[in-house]
Amino acid sequence: xxxxxxxxxxxxxxxxxxxxxxxxxxxRHDTVYWYQQGPGQDPQFLISFYEKMxxxxxxxxxxxxxxxxxDYHSELNMSSLELGDSALYFCASxxxxxxxxxxxxxxxxxxxxx
Amino acid sequence: AQSVTQxxxxxxxxxxxxxxxRCNYSYGATPYLFWYVQSPGQGLQLLLKYFSGDTLVQGxxxxxxxxxxxxxSFNLRKPSVHWSDAAEYFCAVGxxxxxxxxxxxxxxxxxP
Numbered sequence: 486x487x488x489x490x491x492x493x494x495x496x497x498x499x500x501x502x503x504x505x506x507x508x509x510x511x512x513r514h515d516t517v518y519w520y521q522q523g524p525g526q527d528p529q530f531l532i533s534f535y536e537k538m539x540x541x542x543x544x545x546x547x548x549x550x551x552x553x554x555x556d557y558h559s560e561l562n563m564s565s566l567e568l569g570d571s572a573l574y575f576c577a578s579x580x581x582x583x584x585x586x587x588x589x590x591x592x593x594x595x596x597x598x599x
Numbered sequence: 600a601q602s603v604t605q606x607x608x609x610x611x612x613x614x615x616x617x618x619x620x621r622c623n624y625s626y627g628a629t630p631y632l633f634w635y636v637q638s639p640g641q642g643l644q645l646l647l648k649y650f651s652g653d654t655l656v657q658g659x660x661x662x663x664x665x666x667x668x669x670x671x672s673f674n675l676r677k678p679s680v681h682w683s684d685a686a687e688y689f690c691a692v693g694x695x696x697x698x699x700x701x702x703x704x705x706x707x708x709x710x711p
Contacts, residue, residue: 518699527702543698573640587645588699590642593641
């Protein structure tokens with residue numbers, strides 16, 4: 486069965502550079518969540534989208550932005566990268582917004598900022 | 600406010616021994632509860648979930664969890680641990696609004 490696809494799986498950037506992470510949800514899933522997981526940390530919610538609209542916002546820095554496109558894939562744009570942005574970024578998808586049920590996670594995109 | 604607490608940061612068990620990982624939640628309504636497992640460098644895999652009905656839920660890899668509303672708990676159990684079960688385990692509750700809340704995780708080490 487198709488799963489959540491994230492790209493790239495690994496990314497190395499330098500401070501102050503820009504990075505874009507992509508997430509392709511499971512077919513027919515209309516809700517996407519982005520999480521950031523630092524080393525040894527639990528996943529921290531960044532932002533979510535339902536039907537191409539931002540549905541909730543967590544601890545996402547102002548330097549980051551995201552959107553969900555008409556095909557439901559989502560992109561997380563990160564600018565002015567800092568060392569502390571080094572983390573594993575997860576995308577998860579589900580159906581139907583509120584009270585929708587379980588999240589299906591991608592394998593993550595590991596960002597290293599040098 | 601909604602929250603999830605996993606009191607045990609790290610647990611070590613011997614292979615073949617039983618396992619219980621604790622999870623307590625704070626949630627205003629009837630929660631949806633989840634246990635996810637994460638192997639090093641990997642994504643989060645769903646072990647099991649509770650939405651409603653029977654409070655004892657069975658999951659993959661021989662795991663089960665019991666929802667106890669009176670104790671606001673959703674503890675994960677396995678009768679006999681295998682070396683391949685060594686991983687990080689996350690309890691989660693949600694969605695509330697559009698957020699899922701994760702606990703801080705419990706790292707499981709299995710001794711041969």
